[in-house]
Amino acid sequence: MSEAETEATAGRAARVVTGEAVVDLSHLTEPDQLAVISRIEKAAVVIVPESLAAAYAAIPTLKVASTLYVPSGVNVRVQTGSLEVGGDGLGAPDDVLVVIGLLIITSPVTGPVPKRIYVVGSVLAPRGSEQALGQALAGGTGGVTYYPYAEGQDVKMVSGQVKLSPAVLANPTGRPEDMLVVAGQVVVTGEVTTVGYRTVLMAGQLAAPAASRDVLEPAIQMQGQVTWYEGANPRIFHGDARDGPDFLRLLDPPVALVVLGDLTLENGVTEAALREKLTGIAVFGDVIAPAGLIGAVQVLATDVFGDIKASDAASNGPDGSGS
DSSP states (O other), rough: TOEEEEEEEETEEEEEESSSSSEEOOOSSSSSTTTTTEEEEEEEEEEEEEGHHHHHTTTTTEEEEEEEETTTEEEEEEEEEEEEEOOSSSSSSTEEEEEEEEEOOSSOOOSOOSEEEEEEEEEEEEEEEEHHTTTTEEESOOEEEEEEEOTOEEEEEEEEEEEEEEEEEHHHTTTTTTTEEEEEEEEESSSSOOOOOEEEEEEHHHHHHEGGHHHHHEEEEEEEEEEEEEEEEEEEESSSSOOOOOHHHHHSEEEEESSSOOOOOTTOOOOOHHHHHHHEEEEEEEEEGGGHHHHHHHHHEESSSSOETTTTTSSSOOTTTOO
16 A cells, blocks of 8 residues: 555544555455555555455445455465466465466466466466366456467467567467467567467457458457558557647658557648548547547548547537637
8 A cells, every 4th residue: 555645534544545556455354454444546456355345345446447355364366467377386275366467377277276366357278277267266357268288389478569570470480389478569560471379369459450360360369459450561659649740741651550549639730631641540549639630530540449539629619619
C-alpha cells in the first residue's frame, strides 16, 4: 500500500489505497485489519481472504478491475507478468498461485498442483493436463488454451512491443513441433509466406499485412484484437499519436497508418491530404479529429477499437456557436 494517503474516518486514521496494480490483502486475518482502509481505487487486482469477504465488501472501491477471493491461511504466491513453468513445478498442494499476466506451462502436468490457481490473463497448457488443472483453476479472467505437446519441442516466448518479420515466423532453425507465444502489442512487418511453428498463440493486439491474412489466420490462435493493414510499409506508432498537416505533407508514398493507442488529428489537416496520403487507418484506441474530418476518418478506418470523436464538440454548443 505504498501510495496510500490518510484521511479522518470515524475519529481515527484511515487509508485510501490508490494507484497500485496489485493490492494483496491475503495475509490479513481479522476484519479490524481491513477497517483501517477507507477506500480502494485504481487497482488492477485486489486479493482478499475468503473469511474477510464481508469486511471487504464494506470498503468502497473505484476502478478496481478484478477481485480474487482466496482461502484463508494458505501460502499465496503472486506473479506479476508472464510466468513460464514446467508441469512439475507449479507449486505445493497447499499453495495458492496468482498470476497477473500469461501462465505458460511448457510440459504435461505431472507434479503437485497448487490448491488453487487464479490467472488474470490467459493460460496455455499441454493437452492431457485438463484434469489436473481443471481442479485447481479457480477463476480470474481470460481463457485457457490446451496445445498439442511433442517431446523436445521448443516454446519461444516474446512479450512487450514486438515486431515480427517473415523470417521469425518461418522458424528456419527450429522444428515444426515448436511453439511461439507472443504477448503484448505485435506488428508483423512484410509479407508472410509460411509459418514454421506447430502452434502460434498471440495475446494482446496484433497488426499484420492483409496480403498475409490467408497464411496467418489459419496458423495463429489470437486472444485480443487484430487488424489487417494494406500495403507493405505501414506507418506505426507504439502509443498515442498526434498528427498534423506537416506529417501528412512529408509522407511520400501513400501508407497505412497503425496506431497502438489514441490518434489525434490536429486542426489544419484536410480531407484531401488524408485521402491522398493514407491508404487506411487502424487504431487500437480512440480517434479525435476536427468535426469536418469525421466522415473521412470513417471511410479510411479499417479498424478503430475505440470511439471516433470530434475534437471541437466540447467547445461548441448544440448549434455550433460555442455558447
